[in-house]
Amino acid sequence: MITAILIDDEYYALEGLKQDLDDLGTVRVLGTYENGQEALSQVADLRPDLIFLDIEMPETNGLELFDQLLEAHPQAAIVFVSAYNQYAIQAFELNAMDYLLKPVLPERLEKTLKRLEKKLPPPIQKQLSLHCFGHFAIQVGGEEIVIPWRTKKAEELLAYLACLKGQFVAKEKLAGTLWPELSREKSQSNFYLTFHYLKKQLTEAGLELPIESERGKVRLNLKNLELDLACFEEKLPPTDQLSEKTAALAESAAALYRAPLLDGHYYEWSMAMGWRYEMTYQELTKKLAVYYQKRGDSHKAAYYQKASTRQE
Structure with a gap:
């Protein structure tokens, strides 16, 4: 998944671009910044693949910030985003990867991302695993990933799916199992909210756990996932x-x-x-x-x- 940061002094422009990227599902936004100097101070630690950079900003404009960002993180690709086209020549002279006009159209954004994907080296695949014996843990390449769960029910939902070892289960049954004390309507409402939080937090953590939905049912696909329960039974x-x-x-x-x-x-x-x-x-x-x-x-x-x- 491509990682990115967004820099724009206009809050609504930032939020709109972030929403468009979230909707595409191929980009994980590491941070949004209304202040270019704040972004500059963090870019070396975040190491994003892509930086979306507004041009007309107070204090330091995007054209001036361009070289400073690349000096801090030379591997980043930078895409200028502006409401005006008069800076396009300067942008490409700086060797920017692309120049997008506001409002950014989703299809134009998608084209930019496809260009970047061709230039990025193929990702190193690390084994993704779930451990249910002992404390419940998610590991990538043998290292545990600690997720600050927004709600403990999100962790419980993932644990339940893991314990089913790849079997589909009806969403209604899941709701009744996790919230047995609530009415059918309330338990289902809680389930859908928790399911949304679960997928959102996994995405924010950079984890692509294969949770699949199909005709009112859901499961954890074990094809590319190592699960200790399944391994235990196989042996x-x-x-x-x-x-x-x-x-x-x-x-x-x-x-x-x-x-x-x-x-x-x-x-x-x-x-x-x-x-x-x-x-x-x-x-x-x-x-x-x-x-x-x-x-x-x-x-x-x-x-x-x-x-x-x-x-x-």
């Missing part, structure tokens, strides 16, 4: 008798179960689900204890025997 041995191959898979599954499901979060809907995973883990570690006891590996046998009885 479970099909029989009680472990072989060398299935024992290795069983150990991988046991290692994923670091702590109980959504540990530290009390959700009524997750209680029975968490109990089933705990029982599965205990049975799994018992099998491993028996397997290693038969092989004469007393250390591993003792380790898994202890693990199997930790909450009994």
